[in-house]
Ligand SMILES: Cc1ncc(C[n+]2csc(CCOP(=O)(O)OP(=O)(O)O)c2C)c(N)n1
């Protein structure tokens with residue numbers, strides 16, 4: 068082992084990774100290990116690498132990420148619960164040269180906001196959707212969400228979700244992939260370095276699609292909520308791998324451009 | 337053969353001790369300290385600094401991005 072002291076490694080010229088300039092110095096209010104923090108970071112890195120800070124508008128939801136505007140130094144609007152896709156529609160139509168994205172939890176997007184997201188996607192709005200699916204309502208104390216897995220205990224399904232009583236978990240991403248206005252649908256996660264790198268590529272593709280004007284890009288990030296799930300952050304990641312990925316398998320659901328589907332072509336000016 | 341050495345700097349007061357970096361590190365460099373920071377969290381630190389390759393895996397998965405990574409060829 069070559070002889071080099073730590074203090075000789077920790078020098079400015081040897082820096083290979085640090086916080087994106089798009090992230091503010093505000094400490095995130097998220098619980099330890101929360102996927103929201105990692106997801107914010109990846110969005111920030113994409114914005115920085117694309118050089119689009121001055122041209123990016125985020126729409127934050129209601130949910131734990133309601134305060135996302137405190138953490139990324141870009142323009143933001145904060146939507147009423149579930150209405151982020153409607154605000155994004157307006158922002159993008161008024162400022163088509165800007166990059167507009169919504170950032171939404173599963174309670175926001177797949178419950179109270181189901182109509183907004185389906186219709187925005189069905190209209191093929193030229194926006195990017197970041198959908199953080201932790202299968203629970205984090206902010207309000209861990210109630211059952213439409214996305215909660217069968218058998219999963221929550222504050223409002225203490226004995227586990229039952230299909231007969233609560234209905235089935237909603238694969239909204241699969242529904243959205245059916246819509247002709249949607250160009251790109253993928254399901255990612257951010258719990259390991261490899262997964263985070265893939266998710267970042269997907270987010271970048273989602274943003275780049277706005278330049279191509281080919282319809283909506285929808286990126287689900289299968290996530291953890293260690294407080295709602297009542298597990299440690301590391302145990303939450305394991306639980307997610309064992310249970311969430313079975314029902315919400317990772318990978319691309321649709322890439323209309325790659326597959327040369329006719330739908331997307333009618334969006335190109 | 338060129339070898340790389342790395343090192344991380346953890347912003348101790350901002351670390352929430354989630355431990356995600358501990359599992360992400362391929363060479364078992366990181367542990368959570370027995371001591372706590374001002375917020376009461378057992379913060380991450382380099383327990384085996386010689387093993388760090390500066391791959392940045394830990395920093396990438398850190399939800400609060402409190403890790404800086406340095407790398408040098410030796
Ligand atoms: C109109 C309205 N109804 C209900 C609420 C209460 N509420 C706040 S956040 C939330 C759910 C958030 O869950 P999710 O979107 O999954 O986000 P997470 O907190 O898990 O990130 C609900 C129901 C509200 N703020 N406004």
Ligand code: SF4
Nearest residue numbers: 097098101131205292
């Ligand atoms: S309650 Fe859940 S979603 Fe909200 S910050 Fe905590 S871990 Fe994250």
Ligand code: SF4
Nearest residue numbers: 361388389391392394
């Ligand atoms: S940079 Fe890589 S080797 Fe070094 S502590 Fe982080 S994960 Fe481990």
